[in-house]
Amino acid sequence: MSESEDMKLELENLRKSIKGLRSVYNQSPVAFATANKEGFFIEGNKAVLDLLGLEDLAHLQKLNLFQDPKLSEEDKKLLKKGKPIEYSSIYDFDLLREEGFFETSRTSKSCFDIFISPFYIRELEQAGYFSVVIDSTARKEAEEKLKESEEKLKLLFQNANDSIFMIKISDEGELVSFVEVNETTSKWTGYTKEEFLNMPPLDLIPDDMLEEAEDTIKIIMEKGFLTSEIEIVTKNGTRMPLELSSSLLSLDDDYFILIIAREILERVETRKAREEEILEKTLFLDIVAHDFRNFQTASRGFVDQVLEDKEITPDMEKKFLEKTRSSLLKSETLFTNLTILMQREIQIEHEFRSVSLLESFENAEEVLEDLFIDKEICLSIENITPEHKIIADTLFDQLILNLLTNAVKFDERMKVEIKISIEVKKDNTCVLSIKDEGKGIHPDERESIFERFSQFKKYGEGMGLGLFIVKTLVDRYKGEIWIENRDEKDYTKGTIFKILLQCV
Template identity: 30%
Template structure:
């Protein structure tokens, strides 16, 4: 009899623990079920189920106690039970997605977290099933959105490819036209110039000063047009010529360029200096033409008040080399820096400075052929610095 108070105390504590367990068990947001594991390794009948499981699937508590997990899984998903049970037996835990089916036949996608434990020598499976209906809807919507986006990207890419092909064909046609037109136009120009000069020579005693001046203007205009056509031909050939890039010593290219420009350099007492220049992957002729156009530009737009100085340098950056050609010439107004690389764009009259306004456009086209960029920094009367980059291949 003296043990009765202890027994009553233990029973009271056990009831309190069970009440707490039942409260947590039934107030969980996820379905919780306990199943005896069968000798075949598959979960057997339910030995307990919480309130949310009963409400979600529509079976009574007593009905659950006469059912197995196979009875609440959608028929087309029951073939997955064995594989999930094998993983649970091996690891002692398993997480997987499956479809539950309610008493009324409604399908509910769930994520199941299974754990094995022993109780009184029996293996028990604890299954916590979370309703992932909203997640699946979101995943489906996201998948559809991605598919639509991929379709739009594919359509847009196809459209862009067509535009690129059209532009490529258009550019090729324009380059071919420029090449053909340049050759065809130069011949009649030469004829005009020749006949004007022949007219001047044969009838010089019969012409007055005005006639000589008119002939001179006509010849000068024909020569200028011939120079423009020649430069246009050169411009069209920059991209049309197929070139194979090789290692190029830019310092040697610059030396060869200065040799080509020796006459104008000497005539203008220009001082050309340079820092050590790198070896790059490029094209020797194109790089020489690039240097020649930029240095010639500095010589042309030299200042009358000081001797011309031009300095060439290069620095290695992350994925490229950045070259600079700096001079102390007349400079360029900041308002005009954006347009100086436009073909036939001139900032001065032909009487001030001879030329066709195509040299810098050719320089830009060459740099773009290399895959680089070109720009200028300048102030009126303070000289100019032309920068261009060449990728470090």
């Protein structure tokens, strides 16, 4: 083959190669465009025409890349110096058309990623610029939605009513560090976020609960989640009970525990109060049983003495029988108190009616004389008449008896003097005053003395339930009860119980 024929073949192959490249160039889904060194576009494939909404190449050739309003002056200088650039921008095609920048069939806004690089014909002679344009609208929208979602999640995280925090954990199940805490966590504990991030997580756990915390972590590592309760120590040193919902997370080969914590102080206090109430009821039943046994033993002893002692005199026999009756009456009083407590527990309703104060005090006086046969009881009812009546029920007599029994029992003298008076108010209420000369009640004990079981805890006997019964019934009658000193300057000189009641 001659030299001319070889040249023809090479030219033909070159034309085919160029034709193939142009075909790829024109059919490529990626938008390509070429501009001369002045910036005017001279070539562009179908993808770039579609991307810009241009009808044909002639419309593209009217555009100059240096006139792109999104191209910064700094990037223009770099291009003219032969440096490649890239930038992203949002193009409002409606606005571009209105301002006459170019005719386009596209509407609304689109985001483009643009890459421009100078190209050379000879080694040092710049011939123009090659551009690649990528429509990144969908990606940008997805990124914006993701960012918006992240912002919402962050907002929810920071403003959640519950405490939320994340702790990094080692492969061995050891707590490494806090990596994130929300504002509620800081608010509850008093620690700032920065303090948390620099704090060993176990510093929040009380020493007596460290073992329990370690066991909890092991379960989370095994199961992947756990709901549990634990206490933490706040910055001011107080203990805060929390319910934790914990989940194990794996991110980039690291392990984390995501914890949502809820403050449960009220729940814990309610549970503790219920547990204490159960213990108190158990103690109460033990004491009541003990007192019943004592009264029964005493009564049986007195009866046995009368039956078995052949030398007993009539006077001694009478005395033993009186003591037996006293023990039985005390048992009856204790049983009555127990009945009232049971009625209170099951909320048995009694019908309110008109109750004579004078009759109630007279009934109580008779029982007192039988209860305390070794004492002389002087009950002075000063200004109460048969006309003085209040709104109460059949349990009111027990209220009066318990108050008077309390006054007699804690007066160490053999002669007990109690003064009773009434003050009628203009609002159809009255104040009963029961004044004794006993050892008095310290001011610091006056609030708690009416509390449930407070007296029998102190004195160790069921008869001490009396004042709790009194307070229970006063509340039932929508009244009030309080304590004053008989001597304003010395509480040990005696006590005045005052009760506000509703008159008929």
